[in-house]
Amino acid sequence: MSAEPDTPGRLLDVRDLHVEFRTRDGVARAVNGVNYTVDAGETLAVLGESGSGKSVTAQAVMGILDMPPGRITGGEILFKGQDLLKMREDERRKIRGAGMAMIFQDALSSLNPVLSVGDQLGEMFIVHQGLSRKDAKARAVELMDRVRIPAAKERVGQYPHQFSGGMRQRIMIAMALSLEPDLIIADEPTTALDVTVQAQVMELLAELQRELDMGLILITHDLGVVADVADKIAVMYAGRIVETAPVHDIYRAPAHPYTKGLLESIPRLDQKGQELYAIKGLPPNLMHIPPGCAFNPRCPMAQDVCRTDVPPLYEVNEQRGSACHFWEAAIHG
Structure with missing residues (x-):
């Protein structure tokens, strides 16, 4: 499962990363x-409950982690073979965006309320x-057209509050795409949207990714949104x-009890009238992670x-891994 450092098309290689x-x-x-x-043109979905570490990992990759109180205590973050953690801040700033x-x-809350979206x-x-x-401003109009915001030329001077939630998220996508980066990290991009708009936003992201051959990291707690867009999934728990x-192996036969629990928690149309499944208990306090497997309680x-x-x-096979002592039983259970 481990990748060679010179893998063709490799954009991002996060190795043994520790953050506290x-x-x-x-x-x-x-x-x-x-x-x-993450390789060029590939979508990795990082899945987990709140507090699992998925967003903190992404912030460390982007170089926007609040330090202090955050601190990267170990590991490497290789972007196109260069270790971002060894770069000066001005060098990393050039990578962000481009x-x-x-x-x-x-x-x-991410957009400035007193500046127009065009600015x-x-x-x-x-x-x-x-x-x-x-x-x-002309390029801003082009970007708004690209993410299918109607009447872009007329709306480029409007402010964030004048757009719907779905349109604001399209503006965020346009902003991320402005310099045509090699890698996009989307942190819960559809959380605040209704189901129909969620699907439209995900379709737009997938279409733009194919067009630009970008790598995409999709951070989510919802297995339901990744089935049609992700190539592979990394499930996180307690860091x-x-x-x-x-992705299809995860849905067909999960190799970890936590993943299995997440799948069983998805509401299904063929289970009308049945009680919804929920994983018992709560995620652990990250200051007091249980000994052994953190999921054991x-x-x-x-x-x-x-x-x-x-x-x-x-190693389940060349493409799969499970941090469970009884992964074979999990697959066949």
Whole structure:
């Protein structure tokens, strides 16, 4: 499963990443040895409950982690073979926007309420490409057309509050795409949208990704939104990746009890009248992660070894890994 450093088309290679937060109450170990890769044209969905570490990992990759209180304590983040953690901030700033960009989940709070969307979209071209304000505005209109915002020329001077939630998210996508980066990180991009608009936004992202041959990291807690767009999934729990696999393998036969629980939690049309399934218990306090497998207090398969030994990411096959001592039973159970 491990990738060679010179893999053709490799954009991102996160290796043994560790992130912690120092608080008044103690140290929260938010990310504990995360590894994943993204190639050009590939979509990786990073899945997990709130507090699993998926967004913190993305912030570390982008170089926007609040430090302090956050601190990267180990690992490498290779972008096109260069370790971002060894770069100066001015070097990383050049990569943000042009090399990689991020779409945040709450477009309304991410956009400046007192600047028009045209000014905010055009700023990237002024800062990175030295365009005049007139030319930057023209490029902003092109971007709005590209993400299918109706009457872009007339609306470029409007403000964020004058757009619907779905249209604001399209503006965020346009902003991320402005310099045509190689990699996009989308952090819960459809959370605040209704189901119909969610589908439209995901279709737009997938279409633009194919057009530009970008890598895409889709961060979500919802397995329902990734089935049609992701190539592979990394499932996170308590700061660790507990399962990684091609998307269809995850749906067909999950190799970790946590993944299985997430799948069973999805409402289904053929289960009308039945009680919805929920994983018992709560995710652990990251300052007091249980010994052994962090999922063991909630796991229906837990045995003594699960309470003492941290499971490595066992190789299920060349494309799959599971951090479960009993992954074979999980697949066939």
